[in-house]
Amino acid sequence: xxxxxxxxxxxxxxxxxxxxxxxxxxxxxxxxxxxxxxxxxxxxxxxxxxxxxxxxxxxxxxxxxxxxxxxxxxxxxxxxxxxxxxxxxxxxxxxxxxxxxxxxxxxxxxxxxxxxxxxxxxxxxxxxxxxxxxxxxxxxxxxxxxxxxxxxxxxxxxxxxxxxxxxxxxxxxxxxxxxxxxxxxxxxxxxxxxxxxxxxxxxxxxxxxxxxxxxxxxxxxxxxxxxxxxxxxxxxxxxxxxxxxxxxxxxxxxxxxxxxxxxxxxxxxxxxxxxxxxxxxxxxxxxxxxxxxxxxxxxxxxxxxxxxxxxxxxxxxxxxxxxxxxxxxxxxxxxxxxxxxxxxxxxxxxxxxxxxxxxxxxxxxxxxxxxxxxxxxxxxxxxxxxxxxxxxxxxxxxxxxxxxxxxxxxxxxxxxxxxxxxxxxxxxxxxxxxxxxxxxxxxxxxxxxxxxxxxxxxxxxxxxxxxxxxxxxxxxxxxxxxxxxxxxxxx
Amino acid sequence: xxxxxxxxxxxxxxxxxxxxxxxxxxxxxxxxxxxxxxxxxxxxxxxxxxxxxxxxxxxxxxxxxxxxxxxxxxxxxxxxxxxxxxxxxxxxxxxxxx
Numbered sequence: 261x262x263x264x265x266x267x268x269x270x271x272x273x274x275x276x277x278x279x280x281x282x283x284x285x286x287x288x289x290x291x292x293x294x295x296x297x298x299x300x301x302x303x304x305x306x307x308x309x310x311x312x313x314x315x316x317x318x319x320x321x322x323x324x325x326x327x328x329x330x331x332x333x334x335x336x337x338x339x340x341x342x343x344x345x346x347x348x349x350x351x352x353x354x355x356x357x358x359x360x361x362x363x364x365x366x367x368x369x370x371x372x373x374x375x376x377x378x379x380x381x382x383x384x385x386x387x388x389x390x391x392x393x394x395x396x397x398x399x400x401x402x403x404x405x406x407x408x409x410x411x412x413x414x415x416x417x418x419x420x421x422x423x424x425x426x427x428x429x430x431x432x433x434x435x436x437x438x439x440x441x442x443x444x445x446x447x448x449x450x451x452x453x454x455x456x457x458x459x460x461x462x463x464x465x466x467x468x469x470x471x472x473x474x475x476x477x478x479x480x481x482x483x484x485x486x487x488x489x490x491x492x493x494x495x496x497x498x499x500x501x502x503x504x505x506x507x508x509x510x511x512x513x514x515x516x517x518x519x520x521x522x523x524x525x526x527x528x529x530x531x532x533x534x535x536x537x538x539x540x541x542x543x544x545x546x547x548x549x550x551x552x553x554x555x556x557x558x559x560x561x562x563x564x565x566x567x568x569x570x571x572x573x574x575x576x577x578x579x580x581x582x583x584x585x586x587x588x589x590x591x592x593x594x595x596x597x598x599x600x601x602x603x604x605x606x607x608x609x610x611x612x613x614x615x616x617x618x619x620x621x622x623x624x625x626x627x628x629x630x631x632x633x634x635x636x637x638x639x640x641x642x643x644x645x646x647x648x649x650x651x652x653x654x655x656x657x658x659x660x661x662x663x664x665x666x667x668x669x670x671x672x673x674x675x676x677x678x679x680x681x682x683x684x685x686x687x688x689x690x691x692x693x694x695x696x697x698x699x700x701x702x703x704x705x706x707x708x709x710x711x712x713x714x715x716x717x718x719x720x721x722x723x724x725x726x727x728x729x730x731x732x733x734x735x736x737x738x739x740x741x742x743x744x745x746x747x748x749x750x751x
Numbered sequence: 752x753x754x755x756x757x758x759x760x761x762x763x764x765x766x767x768x769x770x771x772x773x774x775x776x777x778x779x780x781x782x783x784x785x786x787x788x789x790x791x792x793x794x795x796x797x798x799x800x801x802x803x804x805x806x807x808x809x810x811x812x813x814x815x816x817x818x819x820x821x822x823x824x825x826x827x828x829x830x831x832x833x834x835x836x837x838x839x840x841x842x843x844x845x846x847x848x849x
Contacts, residue, residue: 280818281818281819281820282818282819282820282821286821287816287819287820287821287822287823288820288821288823289820296840297839297840297841298827298831298840298841298842299827299840300827301827301830301831302821302823302825302830303823303825303830306830308825308830314814314815314816315814315815315816316815316816316818317815317816317817317818318817318818319818320815339806339807344767346769347847348842348844348845348847353769396847396848397841398846398847398848402846403845403846404836404838404843404844404845404846405843405844405845405846405847405848406838406839406841406842406843406844407841407842407843407844408841408842409842524848532763532767534767537806537807539807539808541814542807542809542811542812542813542814543806543807543812544812544813544815545812545813
């Protein structure tokens with residue numbers, strides 16, 4: 261029996277840590293990004309008697325942004341509930357979450373597939389606000405676990421998808437799209453190292469249209485582990501069924517090192533969380549005055565931006581690199597590309613991807629890029645013209661761009677400045693001809709090889725000309741002269 | 752008095768409450784908890800069709816605070832002083848994973 265007989269179905273719950281300074285219900289610092297345990301905690305996060313949780317307004321605003329990112333609107337009425345269970349990372353004995361009236365119901369994500377330059381749709385069931393639990397670690401070869409509550413009480417938005425994905429690749433693309441969306445809308449920093457996005461993936465297989473028994477892969481924190489764990493889990497479930505076993509609903513962990521999933525606990529006795537309305541937190545009723553300013557501050561839709569960039573002739577991989585760079589660095593603005601005609605836009609995109617982004621990625625250079633965006637726009641415009649006129653070599657263009665980006669203010673005359681720095685190509689025929697003559701004289705053997713038909717050696721000579729002219733020669737013109745001189749001699 | 756709850760129910764409730772109970776306690780809880788349940792069940796005789804579910808009794812809504820850090824009276828050191836066992840500033844508990 262082959263895998264093809266089984267239909268794979270995947271649903272994903274994604275926990276997004278919201279970009280707030282403080283926790284969802286306390287004024288302790290959130291998003292601390294410190295390895296030092298238990299320093300950002302309050303009596304509220306630790307469930308001390310008498311503590312009164314008060315909702316963080318910013319978390320609510322970010323949830324409203326998320327609603328629009330998910331192509332829907334926030335619910336007018338929502339409320340909080342207590343979800344009870346016992347675990348050392350949950351000091352209160354319950355988690356404050358939203359049960360039957362969450363902040364977001366419905367919505368969808370248009371997931372981009374760069375391989376086919378097309379979209380597929382994944383519907384969203386719901387998304388709710390909740391307080392995060394602490395973090396448990398289990399030192400090897402000991403009989404105990406250690407708990408750090410820095411994360412306890414941080415604001416999470418749990419986004420639940422419909423079980424609508426049917427391959428590991430689709431699931432990965434969905435997670436990646438969600439990542440871009442949450443960052444693009446400023447909902448979360450999405451720092452995967454600090455667990456700002458954690459995925460629970462439900463996987464089931466079936467030969468019919470009815471869903472099979474699912475297992476839930478908990479706490480995946482990378483896109484790669486989502487794809488790998490689903491592939492593994494599908495294979496495991498098929499093998500189990502084919503050997504005559506009955507699948508049981510269970511919760512599993514994923515070990516990225518061994519590439520295997522392992523059972524955490526059986527879900528045969530479905531969890532009984534005994535939800536009850538949270539009496540300490542009055543319900544949330546959002547009116548137009550609250551929502552409208554947020555709606556008006558939203559960025560342009562990611563899908564629209566992507567379509568415009570692709571229409572300008574940029575490849576999907578270049579677009580992806582630009583999106584991430586735009587999110588990571590203030591110094592990168594997509595408008596520098598969007599506001600140009602296609603050919604110029606493509607060239608500027610390549611300069612940004614090949615020259616500017618590597619500079620920003622280099623921590624020793626990153627901070628030194630200080631040129632403001634208006635000046636960047638002007639710089640790209642002038643450089644493009646110089647480039648079109650073939651007045652600058654690609655090597656020198658990189659040198660020029662790198663140094664200009666590190667200025668606070670552009671020189672008044674950029675072309676003049678380039679000339680002074682000897683970065684412009686020399687199209688002066690006489691100078692170039694004498695340089696070519698010198699190179700030909702110095703390399704009689706190479707000239708002979710070319711005459712024998714080894715055309716590749718021409719490149720070597722041009723390289724020598726460029727070296728001699730300190731990269732100022734126009735390589736196209738140099739080539740012309742080299743060929744003319746070699747064959748001229750023959751006549 | 753009839754017994755609304757079974758022994759299994761009592762054990763399940765105890766488990767959910769993270770309590771260990773003896774067989775004798777189960778015997779008494781069957782009677783006591785059943786009585787409480789029966790008393791509360793009187794509510795089922797009332798018609799509640801037109802009554803909205805009560806989530807809150809305060810009639811408040813939108814009680815929130817701005818996203819500004821607060822220095823509470825009890826700092827982390829004070830809060831952690833109640834840890835029964837600790838190691839490197841972590842709370843130390845019985846191992847929760849194999």
